[in-house]
Amino acid sequence: MAPAAEASASRPLEGVVVLDLLDGTVKALSRPYADLGARVIRVRPLGGERAAGDRREAIIHAVADAGKELVTLPHEPGERSAQWREMLEQAELVLVPYPRPTELDFPNEAVPERCVLMTVSMFGTGNAYADWQATDPVLHALSSELSRSGVAGREPLLPPGRLAFDCAMTQAAYVGMAAIYAAQLTGRGDRIDFSMLDGAVQALDPGFGLAGSATLGRSAKLLPPGRPVPGMLYPIFPCADGQVRVCLLAPRQWQNMFRWLGSPAQFASADFNSLEVRQQSGALTQAMAEFFRDRRKADLEQEGAEHGVPIAGVLSLAECLATDHVTARGVIGEVELPDGHKVRMPRGVIGIDRHVHSAAPTRHVPFSRPDGATPAQPLVGLKVIDLGVIVVGGEQSRLLADLGADVIKVESASFPDGTRHSYLPTGLSVGFAAGHRNKRSLGLDLRHPEGKALFLRLADEADVILSNFKPGTMESLGFDYAAINALNPGVVMVDSSAFGADGPWAGRMGYGPLVRAASGLTRKWCYPDDAEAFSDSVTIYPDHAAARYGAIATLALLARRLRTGRGGTASISQMEVMLDHFAPEIVGLANGVDDWDAPSDAPWGVFPASGDDEWCVVTVRGNRDWQALSRVLCRDDWATLPQYADRYGRLLNRAAIECDLTEWIGRQGSDAAMRRLQAGGVPAARMLRIADLPEFGYFRERGLFRAEQHPHLAEEVLAERFHAPSSNIADLPATPAPLMGENSAEVMRDWLALPPDEIERLFASNVLQGVAPEIARMLAEGEGRGEAMVSLKT
Known part of the structure; x- marks a missing residue:
């Protein structure tokens, strides 16, 4: 391959054309394609676009268009028709909004059949909710995330930024x-009906999906009503120059903390190996608080690393951006916008071929396309080795398995996946079952010479x-890209980590709560009147979004x-996922715009309704919503009095407005208030809990959820039926998640x-581990289920 062609090939979507017709709310959806080398043409409507309402909105729009090519349609109908034909002839993906602006x-x-046409809406099309209005708070309320955000004894807290939209767009970009890929492989395009609410439910923090190890396998729908006690799982302690967060989950982590504390006798009991016992010990909490109080964050982070204790300082966004790690990683760079202006903003989430040096092939490598791929199962024939653990690892491979890939989850009896930690002896749970369906499990000792050779x-x-x-783990095992590429030049290797594969923080123990603390998100996720009421303790973010990027x-x-025959690598950093989601704010910080947490208009927030812990979100985005709200509440005075005539006047009168709105919602009830407001065109939603989702009218009509029965679980498994409804893919397959090593023998035979x-x-x-061949056969054939399970447990 010539040098110029090799350079071009380093951008994996080089030559792909995406037409983006989306509006300002969701047009950042196509930015990952541009970051990966696609030509993203954003088509502006006739007469131009609506002017941004304020500087924040202008920055959001500008950041969303980074890396894209802007095209304005000609006014003359014949010229416009010709331009549409030319663009559609080139396009592989066309993104259109619903409703479509005339x-x-x-x-x-005119969209060719070989092309993918994806309609992007808030609530899907062709259903009773299709014309409802959505904002980020509305998606938080209807996805159940709002019900888990905040602290005990207080109202639910709207998460910062635009996390619901950002995560939903990550799901859309994956879809x-x-x-x-399916169209390139099969020659057949697709027609996709993507809903932002569906996307938020799947990619933000799905209560029915794969959860972290701290849950011990228990379903998130069993969480008690209300918000969690502050610091319930990942406590935050004051220190000499701020706060630090500690994440003690495994018994070995507690033992490391115990030794760091000086091995105090009062906590020496083996009972303290239990996470639940530690959480309930006020004496331990007090002892740790005293231990941290007079020390500095940087010293605690260094000592914690030396003792094997997961710990991170709680930083502001500005403090995070100023760290040596962010600088060394080159996270923030100068990016040129379509209008020629340059801004400093995150460069993107996916690092391509960072590990490729002399190992990269310099010639075309013969490559045979996988056999058996269809539009419905485009990844059939692909073999995937999944060394991933916890949520990110489980989710990204499950997405591939859902589309037909043969995903082999490699596990170890000595170092089990944290999501195998369960109150059940089988190492299964409803979350694990939802997050590992359609995979096979191979128990393999990678530290044994024969295990390495088999790998x-x-x-x-x-x-x-x-x-x-x-x-560094893959390198220490001898499985780095150079070694694997020497055997298999077409292999694709994708790694994910908390802080990235290099830089000063690369070696830190990384859990989502620590990444949130270090990236500035935890500090932002507080009540306006209490800057230390940290409210992200039961949130699993950005794990699911990071998995989509993977x-x-x-x-x-x-x-x-498919195009070049060469493989390659990609790296994902969870911290950089978060920073990318806050890209508009990062640009704003450098340009004097710092009021990102202020409401866009009034009213905007969460309002109490009648009943126990019942709440309704109402968000007014501008004068159109304000006039609609005035009509629904029959408040002509709101629409006509001068002091309510513009956004600034309404903000000055916010307390009075919200008092009247609260009284009205209290009389209606949260569900009735939501429906009356939405019927009038006002973005509103009642707060749903995880257990409410399957029976909520939208999800029932949409058919997102299905109940699956796992052969080794008494409780039914709630899982999504689709990634997004499409003409090619009906229901996703639902092969039950495996027991540890259940498929070891058949994988050795098949591969x-x-x-x-x-x-x-x-x-x-003991090189192969897990379920012995005879028991695996019994389980697979449904024979002697009880006898097999007894053998498994022993």
Whole structure:
């Protein structure tokens, strides 16, 4: 391959054309494609776009357009029609809004069948909720995230920023990328009906999905009503120059903390190995508080690392951006906007080929396309080795398994996945079952010479290898990209970590709560009147969003492999996912715009309703919503009095307005208030809890959820039926999640053609682990279920 062609190939979506017709609320959806090298053409409507309402909105729009090409349609109908034909002939993905503005004059019938047409709306199309209005708070309320945000004894707290929209757009970008790959492979496009609420439910913090190890496998829908006690899971302690957050989950982490404390006798009991016991010990909390009080954040972080204690300072966003780590990683760079202006903002989330040096092939590598791929199952024939753990690892491989890939989850009896920590002896839970469906499990001792040799044989067969170990782990095992690439030049390797694969913080122990603390998010997630009421303690973010970026990266590199025959690598940093979601605010900080937490208008917030812990979100975005609210509440005085005539007047009278609105909602009830306001065109929503989701009218009509029965669980498993409704894909497959090592023997047979006696020998030497072949057969065939389970437990 010529040098110029090689440079071009380094951008995996080089040559892909995306037409973006979306409006300001969701047009950041297509930015990941531009970051990966696609030509993203954003089509502006006839007559131009609505002017931004304020500087914040202008920055949001500008950041969303970074890396894109702006096109204004000609006014003359014939010229406009010709330009549409030319663009559609090139496009592989077309993103259109619902409802479609008439000024776009978009020729829907002209979209070629080979092209993917994705309609993006707030609530989907063709249902009773299709014309409802949504804002970020509305999505938080209807996804159940709001019910888990805040602290005990207080009203639910709206999360900062635009996290619901940002995570939903990550899901949409993944869905679009999967459809692009499927169309390239099969020659058939798709018609997708994407709903932002569906996206937020799946990619923000799905209560029905894969959860962290701190839950011990218990379903999040069993959380008690109300908000959690502050610091319930990941406590924050004052120190000499701020606060630090500690994340003690595994018994070994507590033992490390115990030794760091000086091994005090009063906490020496083995009972303190229990997370629940530690949480309920006021004496331990007080002792840790005294231990941290007079020390500085940086010293505590260093000592914690030396003792093996997961700990991080609680930083502001500005403090995070000023750290040596962010500077060394080059997270913030100068980016040129379509109008020629340059701003300093996050460069993007996905790092492509950072690990590729001399190992990269310099010539075209012969590559055979996978057999059996169809528009409904485009990843059939792909072999994926999944070394991922906890939420990010589980989710990104599950997304690929849902589309037909043969995903082999490699596990170890000595170092079980944290999501296997369960109150059940099988290492299963409803969350694990939802997050690991459609996979097979291989128990393999990677520290044994024979285990390493077997892994390298598997890697030689693999199309994709996924990992999210602590940086350096793959290298220490001998499984770095250079080693694997020497065997398999077409392999795609994607890694994810808390703070990135390099930089001063790369070696830190990374859990989502620590990343949120270090990135500035935890400090922002507080009540306006209490800057230390940290309210993100039961949130799982950005794990699910980071997993989507991993899946996008995998599919983009596979698409490049279709074109060039070469593999490659991608790296995802959870901290950089968060910083990218706050890109507009980062640009604003450098340009004197710092009022990002102020409401856009009034009223804007969460209002009490009749009943126990019942709440309704109401958000007014401008004069149109304000006039609609005035009509619904029959308050002509609001619409006509001068002091209510503009946004500034309303903000000055916010207390009076919200008092009247609270009284009205109290008389209506949260559900009735939501429906009356939405019927009048006002963005509003009642706060749903996780247990409310399956029966809520929208989700029932949309058909998002399905109840699955796992053969080893008494409780039904709630899972999503689709990533997004499409003409190609109906229901996703639902093969039950495996027991640890349940498929070890069949994977050795299917991938490596090992004979039965060799498999038996590997089990006897504990190189292969998990369910022995005979028990696996009984489980697979449904014979002797009780006997097999007894054998498994022993």
